[in-house]
Amino acid sequence: MGAAAAVFVAFLASGLLVQTLNVAFGIWFTQIFVFLGLGWYVLRATGREPVRYTRLAFPGLVPVAFGFVLGVVNFFAIVAPIQYVAQSLLPPAWREIYDVADMFRGQSSLEMAFIVVSVTVVAPLCEEFFFRGVFFQGLRAPGGPAMRAVLLSAVVFSMFHLDPVGFFARVELGVLFGWLLVRTGSLWPAILAHTANNLVSMVLFFSARHLEMPEQPGSQEQAKSMLMLVILGGAVLWALLAATRRFPSLLGPPRSREELEAPEAPVPLEPAPRLLQLAVPWMLAAVLTLGTYKALDPLGIQLSRIDRDFPLRSVPEDAPDVLHAERKALYELRVQARRGEIPLGEYAQERARQSKQKKTDVR
Structure with missing residues (x-):
C-alpha cells in the first residue's frame, strides 16, 4: 500500500507538471518514470528481482x-x-x-x-x-x-x-x-x-x-x-x-x-546508500528527458501554456452549430500554430475569446 501511495503522489505530480508541457510527452513520461520506474525501484529497494x-x-x-x-x-x-x-x-x-x-x-x-x-x-x-x-x-x-x-x-x-x-x-x-x-x-x-x-x-x-x-x-x-x-x-x-x-x-x-x-x-529494505544508488539512474534519466524535450520543443510548451491559461468550457452536442464550428476552427488553428504556419498570438487571442464565453453561451 505504501508503494501505491508513493506512485499515486508521483502520478498526480507528473500529471500536473509534465503533462502541462505537452500531453503526448506527459503520457509517455508518466508511464515510464512513474509506473515502470517507481515500480522497479520499489522492488530493487527491497532486494527483489523485478522480472x-x-x-x-x-x-x-x-x-x-x-x-x-x-x-x-x-x-x-x-x-x-x-x-x-x-x-x-x-x-x-x-x-x-x-x-x-x-x-x-x-x-x-x-x-x-x-x-x-x-x-x-x-x-x-x-x-x-x-x-x-x-x-x-x-x-x-x-x-x-x-x-x-x-x-x-x-x-x-x-x-x-x-x-x-x-x-x-x-x-x-x-x-x-x-x-x-x-x-x-x-x-x-x-x-x-x-x-x-x-x-x-x-x-x-x-x-x-x-x-x-x-x-x-x-x-x-x-x-x-x-x-x-x-x-x-x-x-x-x-x-x-x-x-x-x-x-x-x-x-x-x-x-x-x-x-x-x-x-x-x-x-528487508536496502541500506540508505544503496537506495540512493538505485534511484540516481532513474532521476538522471527523468531530468535529461525533461531537459531534452524543453530544448527540442519550445513551441509545443508555449502552446500548452496558452491552453492552460485559457481553459475552455465543453460544447454540448445540442449546442448551436455555430458554437461547434467555432470550436472546431479553434482546434484547426492550434494545429496551424503547431506547424508554425500562423503566429502563436493569433491562436492565443481566439482561445482567450472562447474561454471567456459564458456558460449560457455554450449551453
Missing part, C-alpha cells in the same frame, strides 16, 4: 494470444455495456472530468501517433508491471486469497485513472487482468489483454470521430445495438472461458494451488 517478482517470464505464444483475444471479446461483452450504462445514467459534468477526446484535440499528427502508441503499447506494459506485477503481488504477500488481492488491485487501478464514468468498467478490466496473471502465472497475457482493450477502444474512437457519430448514447437504435452486442459478446466470452476448462493449455502449463497462493517472503 521474476512481477512474473515477466514469457509463458508461450498460446496463453499470450489467448489473453489478447480475451481482451477483445471482453471489451464488447462487458466493458462497452458498462460504459454505455454509466454514460447514460451519470451526470454530464462527470463525463467532462475525463474526456479521451481532449487528448487528441488540436494535436499534430506526430503527437497523435505518440499518444496512440502510448495508450496501446506503453500503458499496458507499464501499468500492468506496477498494478499486477508490483501492487498485486504485494497484496498477496500475507498469503491471503488471490482473488481478494485481484479485486483490491483492480479498484486501485481504476481509481488511478481519475475517471468516475469509467470506474466500474476499469474495475472489471482490472479483475480480468489479475485473473489472467493468477491462472497463467505470467504477466504477459494480462499485458496483451490490456493492449487489446485499449486498441479496440482507439479504433472505435477514431472511427466514430471520422463518421462524426455522437459521443454520448441516446437513441433506441444504439440501445438495441448494445443489447445485441452484450448477447453476442457474452456468448463468445462464455465459449472462451469454457474452452479453458476443456483445453487447459490455453492458459499455459498447469500449476499447483500451492504455487498459485504461495506468499512472497518478507524482504
Whole structure:
C-alpha cells in the first residue's frame, strides 16, 4: 500500500507538471518514470528481482494470444455495456472530468501517433508491471486469497485513472487482468489483454470521430445495438472461458494451488546508500528527458501554456452549430500554430475569446 501511495503522489505530480508541457510527452513520461520506474525501484529497494517478482517470464505464444483475444471479446461483452450504462445514467459534468477526446484535440499528427502508441503499447506494459506485477503481488504477500488481492488491485487501478464514468468498467478490466496473471502465472497475457482493450477502444474512437457519430448514447437504435452486442459478446466470452476448462493449455502449463497462493517472503529494505544508488539512474534519466524535450520543443510548451491559461468550457452536442464550428476552427488553428504556419498570438487571442464565453453561451 505504501508503494501505491508513493506512485499515486508521483502520478498526480507528473500529471500536473509534465503533462502541462505537452500531453503526448506527459503520457509517455508518466508511464515510464512513474509506473515502470517507481515500480522497479520499489522492488530493487527491497532486494527483489523485478522480472521474476512481477512474473515477466514469457509463458508461450498460446496463453499470450489467448489473453489478447480475451481482451477483445471482453471489451464488447462487458466493458462497452458498462460504459454505455454509466454514460447514460451519470451526470454530464462527470463525463467532462475525463474526456479521451481532449487528448487528441488540436494535436499534430506526430503527437497523435505518440499518444496512440502510448495508450496501446506503453500503458499496458507499464501499468500492468506496477498494478499486477508490483501492487498485486504485494497484496498477496500475507498469503491471503488471490482473488481478494485481484479485486483490491483492480479498484486501485481504476481509481488511478481519475475517471468516475469509467470506474466500474476499469474495475472489471482490472479483475480480468489479475485473473489472467493468477491462472497463467505470467504477466504477459494480462499485458496483451490490456493492449487489446485499449486498441479496440482507439479504433472505435477514431472511427466514430471520422463518421462524426455522437459521443454520448441516446437513441433506441444504439440501445438495441448494445443489447445485441452484450448477447453476442457474452456468448463468445462464455465459449472462451469454457474452452479453458476443456483445453487447459490455453492458459499455459498447469500449476499447483500451492504455487498459485504461495506468499512472497518478507524482504528487508536496502541500506540508505544503496537506495540512493538505485534511484540516481532513474532521476538522471527523468531530468535529461525533461531537459531534452524543453530544448527540442519550445513551441509545443508555449502552446500548452496558452491552453492552460485559457481553459475552455465543453460544447454540448445540442449546442448551436455555430458554437461547434467555432470550436472546431479553434482546434484547426492550434494545429496551424503547431506547424508554425500562423503566429502563436493569433491562436492565443481566439482561445482567450472562447474561454471567456459564458456558460449560457455554450449551453
